[in-house]
Structure formats: C-alpha cells, structure tokens
Amino acid sequence: MAKILVFCETQNDQLKKGSVELLCAATKSQGEITALFLGPQGKAAAPLAGQFGATSSLVCDDEKLSSYNPELFCAAASQAIRDSGAEIVLASTSMLARDLFPRVAAKLDCGLASDCTQLEISGNAVKARRPLYSGKCSAEVEFINSPVKFVLMRPNQLPVSDPQSGKSAEVKLFSLPPADTKTTVENVVQGAVGKIDLTEADVIVSGGRGMKGPEHFKMLEDLAATIGGTVGASRAVADAGWVPHSMQVGQTGKTVAPSLYIAAGISGAIQHLAGMSGSKVIVAINKDPEAPIFQRSTYGVVGDLFEVVPKLTEEFKNILK
Ligand SMILES: Cc1cc2nc3c(=O)[nH]c(=O)nc-3n(C[C@H](O)[C@H](O)[C@H](O)COP(=O)(O)OP(=O)(O)OC[C@H]3O[C@@H](n4cnc5c(N)ncnc54)[C@H](O)[C@@H]3O)c2cc1C
Numbered sequence: 001m002a003k004i005l006v007f008c009e010t011q012n013d014q015l016k017k018g019s020v021e022l023l024c025a026a027t028k029s030q031g032e033i034t035a036l037f038l039g040p041q042g043k044a045a046a047p048l049a050g051q052f053g054a055t056s057s058l059v060c061d062d063e064k065l066s067s068y069n070p071e072l073f074c075a076a077a078s079q080a081i082r083d084s085g086a087e088i089v090l091a092s093t094s095m096l097a098r099d100l101f102p103r104v105a106a107k108l109d110c111g112l113a114s115d116c117t118q119l120e121i122s123g124n125a126v127k128a129r130r131p132l133y134s135g136k137c138s139a140e141v142e143f144i145n146s147p148v149k150f151v152l153m154r155p156n157q158l159p160v161s162d163p164q165s166g167k168s169a170e171v172k173l174f175s176l177p178p179a180d181t182k183t184t185v186e187n188v189v190q191g192a193v194g195k196i197d198l199t200e201a202d203v204i205v206s207g208g209r210g211m212k213g214p215e216h217f218k219m220l221e222d223l224a225a226t227i228g229g230t231v232g233a234s235r236a237v238a239d240a241g242w243v244p245h246s247m248q249v250g251q252t253g254k255t256v257a258p259s260l261y262i263a264a265g266i267s268g269a270i271q272h273l274a275g276m277s278g279s280k281v282i283v284a285i286n287k288d289p290e291a292p293i294f295q296r297s298t299y300g301v302v303g304d305l306f307e308v309v310p311k312l313t314e315e316f317k318n319i320l321k
Contacts, residue, residue, distance in 0.1 A: 001030060001031060001032050001123075002029070002031040002032070002087050002088055002121065002123055002124035003031065003032050003034070003084060003085050003086050003087050003088070003124075004026040004029070004031035004032065004033050004034070004086065004087070004088045004089075004090060004121070005033075005034050005035075005036050005058075005080065005081060005084050005086035005088070005089045005090070006019065006022045006023050006026055006033060006034070006035050006036065006049070006054065006089075006090045006091075007019070007022075007036045007038075007077070007089065007090065007091035007092075007097060007101075008023070008035045008036060008037050008042065008045070008046075008049055008057075009042075009092065009094055009096070009097075010037070010041060010042050010044075010045040011197070013044040013045050014045055014048070015045050015048055015049065015052075016092065016094075016155075016197070016200055017155060017156070017160070017200045018092030018093075018094065018153070018155035018156075018199070018200055019035075019092055020052055020160050021092070021153070021155065021156075021157070021158040021159070021160055022090040022091070022092060022153060022158070023035065023049060023052035023053055023054055024052055024053065024158065024159065024160050024161045025090070025119055025121070025153075025158045026053065026088075026090060026121070027052065027053030027161070029121035029122070031088065031121065032055065033049075033053050033054045033055060034054060034055070034056050034057070034058055034084045034086065035049035035054040035056070035057040035058070035169055036057070036058050036077065036080050036084075037057060037058070037059045037060070037061075038060050038065050038073055038076050038077065039060070039061065039062075039065035039066055040061040040062070040063060040065070040066055041066065042059060042061070043059055043061045043171075046059045046169060046171045047168040047169055047171055048163075048168075048169070049169040050164075050167040050168040050169035050170075051163035051164050051165065051167050051168070052161070052163060052164075053164075054169040055169060055170065056169050056170040056171070056172055057169040057170070057171050057172070058080045058083065058084060058172050058174055059171055059172070059173050059174070060076045060079075060080070060173070060174050060175070060176055061173060062076075062175070062176040064176060065176065067185050067188045068096055068099075068100075068185065068188075069181065069183065069184070069185050070099055070100060070103060070183070071179050071180075071181045071182065071183060072176065072179050072181060073096075073100050074100060074103045074104050074107060074179075075176065075177050075178075075179035076174075076176055076177065077100060077101075077104045078104050078107050078108060078177075079174065079177045080174065081104070081108065081148060083174060086148060087124045087147070087148060087149065088121065088124065088126055088148070088149050088151070089101070089104075089148055089149070089150045089151070090119075090151050090153065091150075091151075091152050091153075092152070092153060092154075092155050092199075093114065093115050093116075093152045093153060093154050093155070093199070093255065094155075094199060095254075097152055098114065098115075098152065101114075101150050101152055102114070104150070105148075105150045108147070108148055110146045110147055110148040110149070110150060111143045111144075111146035111149060111150065112150035112151075112152070113128045113130055113141040113143075113149075113150070113151050113152070114130065114152040115130050115131065115152060115154060115255065116128040116129060116130045116141070116151055116152060116153050116154065116157075117129055117130065117131060117138070117153075117154055117157050117257070117278060118157070119151060119153055119157075119158065124149075125142070125143075126142070126143055126149045126151060127140060127141070127142055128140070128141045128151050128153075129141070131278070134251060134270050134271070134273065134274035134277075135273065135274055135277045135278070154199075154255060154257050154278065155199050155200050155257065156200070156202065156256075156257040156258060156259075157257060157278075196229075196230040197230075198230060198232050198246075198247065198249065198254045198256050199254050199255065199256055201229060201230040201256065201258050202228070202229070202258050202259050202260070203224070203227050203228055203229030203230070203258055203259065203260045203262075204224075204229055204230055204231070204232045204249070204256055204258045204260070204261050204262070204276075204279075205220045205223050205224040205227075205229050205230075205231055205232070205262045205264065206220075206231070206232035206233055206234065206249055206261065206262065206263050206264065206266060206276070207220045207231070207232075207233050207234070207237060207243075207264050207265055207266070208233070208234040208236060208237055208263065208264070208265040208266030208267065208272075209234065209236045209237060209240075209265060209266075209267075210264065210265020210266065210286065210287070210305055211237065211242070211264065211265050211305070212265075213242065214241075214242035214243065216306075217231065217233075217242065217243060219306075219309050219310060219313075220264060220309065222310075222313050223262070223309055223312060223313045223316070226313050226316045226317055226320065227260075227316050227320070229258075229260070229262075231243075231247065232247050232248070232249045232254070232256065232276075233247045233248055233249065234248070234249070234250065234266050234269075234272050235248050235250055235252065235253060235271065235272070238253070249272065249275040249276050250269075250271045250272040250273075250274055250275035250276070251270075251271040251272075251274040251275060252271065253275055254275060255274075255275045255276075255278070256275060256276050256278075256279065257276075257278035257279055257280075258279050258280070259279075259280045259281060260279070260280070260281050260283070261276050261279035261281070261282045261283070262283045262284075262285070263276075263282065263283070263284045263285065263286075263293055263297075264285045264286075264305045264308075264309055265285070265286065265305050266284070266286070266293055267286070267288075267291050267292060267293060268284070268291055268292035268293025268294070268295070268296060269292070272293075273292075273293075273296055277296055281298045281299070282296060282297045282298050282299075283297060283298065283299045283300075283301070284296075284297040284299075284300045284301065285301045285303065285305045285308045285309065286300070286301075286302065286305075287302065287303060287304050287305070288302075289302045
C-alpha cells in the first residue's frame with residue numbers, strides 16, 4: 001500500500017475542488033493517504049480531508065506561512081514528506097504548487113511531472129500523462145529511481161466522489177522547521193476577489209480584443225453570472241490593462257480545463273489555445289469565419305459578439321428561470 005501525501009489548498013475554510021479530486025484519486029488507488037495543509041488558513045478544513053479518504057492531516061499552522069514564501073513553504077513541505085514517509089506526493093497545478101513543488105523535488109533529489117492531465121497509481125508505481133508543445137502532443141511519464149514521486153495535476157481532470165459525511169481526518173500539527181531564508185514577503189496585493197478561481201471553474205466566459213474596451217466586460221460578467229461561470233481573458237486584453245493579469249488564460253497565464261469555455265472576440269492564437277484546449281466543450285463567438293479558434297471549437301458562432309452575447313444571456317435566463 002503506497003503512502004500518498006496530498007497537498008491540500010483551501011478557500012473559505014473549504015477544500016478546493018482540485019484537492020478533492022486528488023484525494024479521491026488517491027483513495028481509488030487504495031493508498032494510505034495523508035493530507036498536507038500549510039499555513040493557519042488550512043487548519044479549519046484539515047479534518048474534512050477525511051471525508052475524501054485521508055486518514056490523517058498534517059498541518060503546519062505557523063503564522064509565517066499565512067502568505068506564500070517559497071523558502072519557508074519548501075522547508076515545511078520537505079519536513080512533512082519526511083515525517084509521513086510519503087512515496088507519492090500529489091498536488092494540483094495551482095500557481096503556488098507550480099512554484100513550490102519543483103523546489104521540494106529538487107531539494108529531495110526526486111522526479112516531478114507537472115501539469116498532468118491523466119494519472120494512474122498502481123501500488124507505488126505512478127504513470128502520468130502531460131501535454132507538450134502547447135497541447136500538440138502529450139508524453140506518458142513514469143518514474144525511475146525516484147524515492148518520492150511528485151505529480152502536479154491540472155484541476156478538473158479527475159472524477160470526484162461524494163463526501164463520506166461523519167468521517168474526519170486525524171489532525172496532527174507540526175512545527176515549521178528552521179529555514180535559511182534569503183527572501184521575505186513584504187506585501188501581498190489581492191487580485192480579483194470573491195470570484196471562482198479560473199483554474200477551478202467549471203464554466204468560463206473569456207473575452208479578447210474583440211471586446212473593444214474594458215467597459216464591455218460587464219456583458220461577459222452577466223453571461224457568466226447567469227450560467228454559474230467566471231470571466232477570463234486573452235493576454236492582449238490583460239496587457240492592455242482592460243482586466244487584471246490574474247484573469248489571463250494561456251501559455252503565460254492560467255491553464256484551465258472547464259466543462260464549458262466560451263471565447264468571445266478571441267482569435268485563437270496558439271499561446272491562448274495552450275491554456276484552454278483541455279476544456280470539454282469550447283464555444284467560439286467571432287465575426288471572422290477564418291479565425292483559428294474555430295478549428296478548436298466544439299461549436300462556433302460567426303457573428304458580432306455585441307449581438308450574440310446579450311442574446312445568449314437572455315436565452316440562458318429564460319431556460320434557467
Ligand atoms: C511568448 C508569448 C506568450 C503569450 N502568452 C499568451 C497567453 O498566455 N494568453 C493569450 O491569450 N495570449 C498570449 N500571447 C499572445 C497571443 O499570441 C495573441 O496575441 C493573443 O492571444 C491575441 O489576443 P486576442 O485573441 O484577444 O486578440 P486578437 O488576436 O486581436 O483577436 C481579436 C479577435 O476578435 C475578433 N473580433 C473583433 N471584433 C469582434 C466582434 N465585434 N465580434 C466578434 N468577434 C470580433 C476578431 O475577428 C479577432 O479574431 C502570447 C504571445 C507570446 C509571444
């Protein structure tokens with residue numbers, strides 16, 4: 001039975017969906033599961049990991065971890081891996097995990113597969129699949145001679161089981177080990193607040209340069225609010241300062257894989273496709289029938305988004321009322 005450590009992230013004292021997916025995948029593999037929570041913000045959700053198969057939750061609730069410092073987080077995560085004897089470490093491909101786990105894997109001299117879309121655990125053997133070259137091909141990754149196998153999975157790729165209510169993980173606190181820190185975090189500036197994290201969203205409505213200006217994004221927010229989604233954007237729009245960079249989807253932005261991705265006024269440059277082509281259903285709205293986005297879309301609407309988007313919103317409102 002493999003010892004699996006699942007790095008859990010939380011929002012409003014609840015486990016993020018990506019973390020739940022990993023706990024469920026680990027449970028399916030019949031491993032011995034420990035959940036890992038770093039920072040005081042994770043403490044409240046730690047027992048909840050038991051509802052998805054974790055027997056215990058390791059928590060370092062040191063105040064110094066209340067905002068992300070790579071060196072401190074690396075020291076704490078490495079300590080937890082040693083303490084738990086983990087052979088497999090799973091984390092969701094969040095911005096934090098993408099920065100943290102390559103450091104931890106390097107520190108422990110182990111292998112890491114990042115941005116994976118498929119995962120297979122059999123005993124303590126792990127196979128993962130990851131897209132390459134902006135999704136043009138994919139590689140199957142296996143680990144050789146790696147005492148700990150690190151896998152970072154894209155959210156929304158793995159099935160989730162119902163929580164087993166009444167079950168709770170045993171919470172074990174551990175202290176932040178001493179770390180030779182060379183940096184301190186002076187200030188954290190909050191990005192878009194109160195919205196569903198793009199990487200976890202099941203429905204995304206994204207706007208590109210075809211939106212003509214920031215004032216028109218309200219139209220996308222209305223559509224997203226009607227169908228329970230969140231708003232994203234192309235880099236052209238983020239670079240123009242119409243929306244914050246935290247909303248950018250693509251190679252240098254966020255990688256998303258929602259059930260539904262609506263692209264309005266986005267041409268479909270390869271760097272944008274790299275971040276959203278894993279979406280299950282893609283709907284493109286573009287007035288140019290030759291726009292490359294149509295080659296990757298499940299449904300394409302050739303038309304003026306200023307007519308199409310409000311009509312779509314109205315139709316959804318009628319259907320969902
Ligand atoms: C190293 C590098 C990294 C990059 N990373 C990213 C990234 O992470 N994410 C990203 O998005 N881009 C990225 N880019 C930029 C990328 O190459 C494109 O420039 C960008 O995606 C274009 O954004 P867009 O589709 O919004 O704009 P455009 O390419 O200008 O497309 C606008 C589209 O809107 C349509 N349109 C205009 N008016 C209307 C209307 N009224 N109704 C309907 N449709 C309309 C047009 O037909 C057009 O297809 C990167 C580029 C480089 C070099």
